[in-house]
Amino acid sequence: MFAPRTRMFAGLLAAGLAATGVAAQDASVDNSDPTSLTPIGYAKSEAKAAARQASERAAESSGGRVIGGEVAADGAWPWQVALVVAGQQLRPDVQFCGGSIILDEWVLTAAHCVEDTDGQGNYAKTPPESFGIFLGSNRLRPGEGDIVPVQAIFIHPDYDRNQYDNDIALVKLARKPNTAYQTIQVPTAELGAQLDQPGVPSFVTGWGLINGQTRPEEMRQGAIQILPRDQCNGVMMEARAQGASRGFSEAVEIFGLNDNAAQEAWNALTSRAPLPLTENMLCSGTYEGGRTSCSGDSGGPLVVPMSDGSYVQAGVVSWGLVGSGGRGCNENALFSGYTKVSNYLPWLEQTIAAN
Numbered sequence: 001m002f003a004p005r006t007r008m009f010a011g012l013l014a015a016g017l018a019a020t021g022v023a024a025q026d027a028s029v030d031n032s033d034p035t036s037l038t039p040i041g042y043a044k045s046e047a048k049a050a051a052r053q054a055s056e057r058a059a060e061s062s063g064g065r066v067i068g069g070e071v072a073a074d075g076a077w078p079w080q081v082a083l084v085v086a087g088q089q090l091r092p093d094v095q096f097c098g099g100s101i102i103l104d105e106w107v108l109t110a111a112h113c114v115e116d117t118d119g120q121g122n123y124a125k126t127p128p129e130s131f132g133i134f135l136g137s138n139r140l141r142p143g144e145g146d147i148v149p150v151q152a153i154f155i156h157p158d159y160d161r162n163q164y165d166n167d168i169a170l171v172k173l174a175r176k177p178n179t180a181y182q183t184i185q186v187p188t189a190e191l192g193a194q195l196d197q198p199g200v201p202s203f204v205t206g207w208g209l210i211n212g213q214t215r216p217e218e219m220r221q222g223a224i225q226i227l228p229r230d231q232c233n234g235v236m237m238e239a240r241a242q243g244a245s246r247g248f249s250e251a252v253e254i255f256g257l258n259d260n261a262a263q264e265a266w267n268a269l270t271s272r273a274p275l276p277l278t279e280n281m282l283c284s285g286t287y288e289g290g291r292t293s294c295s296g297d298s299g300g301p302l303v304v305p306m307s308d309g310s311y312v313q314a315g316v317v318s319w320g321l322v323g324s325g326g327r328g329c330n331e332n333a334l335f336s337g338y339t340k341v342s343n344y345l346p347w348l349e350q351t352i353a354a355n
């Protein structure tokens with residue numbers, strides 16, 4: 001039963017993949033601007049507000065078609081938080097990442113959400129005073145919820161910003177929130193292995209799952225499922241190989257390699273290429289496409305429903321396929337990459353206990 005869907009999955013992606021690169025889920029769409037290469041840098045700039053206004057005008061002219069989910073009901077997903085730029089009126093433009101509250105004063109998010117750059121290639125943790133944690137409401141609107149100051153940031157020591165491996169971080173709040181909320185359970189290694197199985201239903205939530213990457217006031221939700229990691233890797237590597245083969249063919253001609261030498265060189269090249277999804281990542285999406293977190297917010301939770309009605313956070317939104325021309329996000333992508341939370345339970349416990 002799964003094999004036909006596997007072939008369809010590969011065929012759809014091969015036919016519709018606009019770009020083979022990956023990018024953080026809330027990275028800038030303008031790589032020429034060094035101040036906007038990080039989520040918070042983009043949110044601080046005027047570019048995000050301008051992009052949102054342009055997207056709203058386009059949505060109005062096209063009927064405002066919503067892609068990637070539906071508006072969440074009031075009070076749904078009460079562990080969801082938003083990272084917002086400090087000192088600005090609450091609105092969608094100042095929200096730059098998502099997260100989840102796992103203890104009264106601790107938020108789980110993506111590592112790339114809480115680091116910034118000086119524009120010269122130097123990265124450092126974002127100053128805690130530069131952003132706050134919004135929670136207690138599904139609407140990014142003045143007077144809603146509570147914005148809690150940040151006390152400290154803890155990025156996983158093995159975070160690899162080039163491959164998005166170990167893309168996980170903790171944010172310690174300066175106080176307990178003064179609003180209604182619930183914490184979300186993180187899985188053990190054993191439960192995590194059970195959740196990391198093809199077909200397991202999951203939900204991704206945030207303020208970004210909308211046409212044109214517009215950030216709406218209302219939180220949105222998307223029902224997706226866990227997909228096979230090796231299958232996602234295979235499809236992505238095949239797509240990358242197709243892109244690389246063009247330049248490789250030119251190199252073969254320039255160096256005058258015969259067929260055997262060219263094949264040997266190609267095998268050596270592809271065997272050394274890192275897999276896009278490591279064992280620290282989950283692949284989740286749909287076979288139909290268009291309902292991944294590719295239009296959502298980095299750092300937000302990927303949750304799985306349990307038989308008792310509760311939820312467990314299986315993943316953290318990390319990266320998605322880039323759009324046409326390497327800009328923005330591929331809204332029709334079949335899947336995105338999520339940090340596998342269960343791999344980090346020891347680090348989470350040690351970090352919280354020590355701080």
